[in-house]
Amino acid sequence: MKVTEKKLADGVIKLDCEATAIEVNNALKEAGEAFALSMGVRPQPGKTIEQLCQEQMGIADLDKIVETSAIEVLVPRALDRRNLVPAFPPKATPATKFERGKKFSFTLSVTVKPTYELSSYDPVEVTVQPFVFDESPIEKQMEELAANSVVYEVSDPHPLTAGDACSIAMKCMDGDEEIKALTCTDRTYILGRGFMPEGFDAEMVGMEPGQTKEFTFDAPLGMEDGEVTMKPIQCTVTVNNVQKEVTPIIDDAWVEANMPMFASVQALRDDMRRVFEAQQREAYEGYVQQIAVGKLTSRFSGRIADEIYEATRDHLVQNLRMELQQAGMTWEQFIEANGGEQQFGMMLMMQTREVLVQGFCLDAVFRHERMTLTDKDLEDACYGMNPQANPKMMRQQLEDSGRGFALRETAERLKAARFVAANAKITVAEAPAAPVAAPAAVETPAAEPAPEAAAEAAVEEPAADAKTDEN
Structure with missing residues (x-):
């Protein structure tokens, strides 16, 4: 171009x-x-x-x-x-x-995005809550582990009803051909879970242990003109026994039998704690960083042009509308849930200014400290945008699409935010009101984004007059 x-x-x-x-x-x-x-x-x-x-x-x-x-x-x-x-x-x-x-x-x-200077570049002084590890994710994961490891044991015999579990022997035929995937001698089956067509479950209701029954049910086993077709399946089923669901106790014996890579249930918990504590400490560092950058904004005193303010506000509203649409919530419902038009408008105005000021302050720090970007800085920025994506691939995609300038700004602001937090004079409060693992979320556009959040542009010096660049 x-x-x-x-x-x-x-x-x-x-x-x-x-x-x-x-x-x-x-x-x-x-x-x-x-x-x-x-x-x-x-x-x-x-x-x-x-x-x-x-x-x-x-x-x-x-x-x-x-x-x-x-x-x-x-x-x-x-x-x-x-x-x-x-x-x-x-x-x-x-x-x-x-x-x-x-x-x-x-x-x-x-x-061109304007540049601003701060009233001071000295380290900021902030007070933060101490880090307190939240044990609840470990307990939740232990509960999920038990729930996903249920076993079925023989229970008192009775006629089967919807929701019952049972052991069955079964042979299914499609005409003269046996359907091997459905043939078994001892398989736990739960009525009403949708594992088989409704017609199959209807025939099973009322059967008792030791009873054999032959019947036909319709199953979606064919395609015709791109549409699923139902086929009649001949079936012979024997109920071996009625079963009950038993949730195991996750103890040393269970761990030894099912997760031998851990020496004990305590070793399993310790491994969970290691993972969750790393996650919570990362979130806590983000919280401290957010507090430090928030303090930095008090040193901003420039005037933001109306057109910049209005464009940023419109961008925030556009993003919010997309999020609401994905969540199945109307704009009117959201406004009503957040105090009405007047209150929401004030919150939006405050957030718009905060987004702009925070970005301009970080730009100023990056320039003042004469920072430069490395490949790792750019990949860290990509990770912050989407932790699930491959940072190297994401960087390539952004640069190929012409959004390298936006990526660079994100990386610059992230590096500046980390610098501000790393050099801040931090006082840790003695007694937190509650465990602090991450910044509190605010369900409005006034939610303050983390410094890592990508903005739409980056600060660079304007190029000289009448320059031409070609492929």
Whole structure:
């Protein structure tokens, strides 16, 4: 992509951008795949996304549908090309028609994120609650271990009813062919758990130990024109005995029989404690870091431009709406649960300022301390964004998509936050009101994000006038 840069007034930089035909095609592909995924259209061998959208949704021109999204795909690539960090995401203004297989020209008016200085860079002084290990996860895991290790023992004989467990011998036939997967001589079966079709359970109700019964039930064992078809299965079942569910006691004997890698139940608990304590200490470090960074924000005294404030507020609201949608909660329900429009508006205003100020303060620390980023810093930032993802792969994906500038800002702020916490003068309170393992969650947009949270941009010095970068 060719990108020419020119400084305008008030920290605004104009970018004249020209994407290649290949970049246009790739942007359409990315936007098309994202659209299809959001609409529940899944890839099929031998068919393009365009074909699938036409067949399943009647869309004749997918490119037209995703044009705006495809142009948005190109925007961060242009920013990353010039290593510019916007105060808020800029909108592209097309200069030519956007068409597959052709070059595309557009302009961006980028408001570069401003820089601020703090009133002091001395270590902050904070008071925190002491770390107290919470034992409850160990007890919960022990209970789950027992619940997942139930055994079935012979119980008093009686006619079977829904929910009963029993041992059965069974032989099932599909015509003249035996269904070996269903044939057994001693298998625990629980009526009503959905392990077999309802017709099978209906025939089992009322049977007693020692009784044999032959019957037919319908089972979903075939496919026709892509649809599941039901087939009649001939079955002979003998009830060996009625059983009862027994939850084991997790003691030394059980551990020796089932988890011989541990010498005793205490060794098992010690291993659980090691894992949970590491998790809780990591969360506690995040809590201390959050307190330290929160204290740092009192040293901020700059003025934040209205357009930056409004863009950040809109971004917070957009993210919240997406979270509510995934949780099945309406916007109106959320507002009502959080005190109504006026109270929510005040909370949103406070959170918007806190998000901005916290970020600008960390930017200032990073610059003041003349920090630089390492590969580990970038991968730590990726881990903070998504602990389940491979950090190296995530970094590659972000950089390939043109979001390297956002990743760098996240990494810079994370490194600065760790520096602030590591150098803080910390007083540990003597008696906590309750165990402290992590920052308290607030179920509103006013929830203060951890310093590791990714922002939308990074601070760098604006490039010189009229510079051009090409592939």
